[in-house]
Amino acid sequence: MNEQLLRTAAMEHAAREFTGADEHSVVTVTLNGAGRVRSFQVDLAAARRLPVSVFQSCVMQAVAAAQATAAQDPDLAADLHGAGLEGMALPGFPQ
Amino acid sequence: MTDENGIERIVDSLRTAISEIPQSIQRLTRSEVCGEAANGAIRVFYSPLAELNRIEIEPDFLRSSDGPRLEADLLEAFRRAEAAADRARDEGLGELTFMGIPIGRIVQGSAIADIAPPPDRIKQVLDQQKPMKPETLS
Numbered sequence: 658m659n660e661q662l663l664r665t666a667a668m669e670h671a672a673r674e675f676t677g678a679d680e681h682s683v684v685t686v687t688l689n690g691a692g693r694v695r696s697f698q699v700d701l702a703a704a705r706r707l708p709v710s711v712f713q714s715c716v717m718q719a720v721a722a723a724q725a726t727a728a729q730d731p732d733l734a735a736d737l738h739g740a741g742l743e744g745m746a747l748p749g750f751p752q
Numbered sequence: 753m754t755d756e757n758g759i760e761r762i763v764d765s766l767r768t769a770i771s772e773i774p775q776s777i778q779r780l781t782r783s784e785v786c787g788e789a790a791n792g793a794i795r796v797f798y799s800p801l802a803e804l805n806r807i808e809i810e811p812d813f814l815r816s817s818d819g820p821r822l823e824a825d826l827l828e829a830f831r832r833a834e835a836a837a838d839r840a841r842d843e844g845l846g847e848l849t850f851m852g853i854p855i856g857r858i859v860q861g862s863a864i865a866d867i868a869p870p871p872d873r874i875k876q877v878l879d880q881q882k883p884m885k886p887e888t889l890s
Contacts, residue, residue: 694830701819
């Protein structure tokens, strides 16, 4: 394994942003490529119409959607392919 | 110290380390850390391995907060939870060692070359290890 190439791929991936939303688009979250939350957008009017437990689920769904988007990033796949590391998961993302 | 004793000690230490890694990771998966914002009205719970477990939001806060404030407080709670997860993971995996080498840092993404001690240090650690008794070999 080329550790330096993996580090480079991880750093480049961390600089990107990935967005996800719940199925009703009440909550939109943006993550960086390292899986860290960068921002939230909330449709407050829609959120207030929901039971708080449902709103909590919307936040979780949005985060999961953003993580899934990041994990499927074609640029990440290209970076890993260039390093001979296809199929590897970067720290911070589910396998 | 003969070479054979040294190899036996390495194998023994490696077995111990291999058995401890899954247990340590399992402990981290089962434990939980929390990040709060808005005086506890928003609480975000992560495992130390950065898995989002759950969120708790006070209903009154959701009803009374404005949009930008809610978004900022959500972000603050998540960032605090992420930081708490980082600290818990570093503490948990930092305890993992193999013959004095902090192998938990490898699990966290450090390069082996960055943490491997120089050869003379490895020899020192080997010399300090208690020799195995022949009957313990399997």
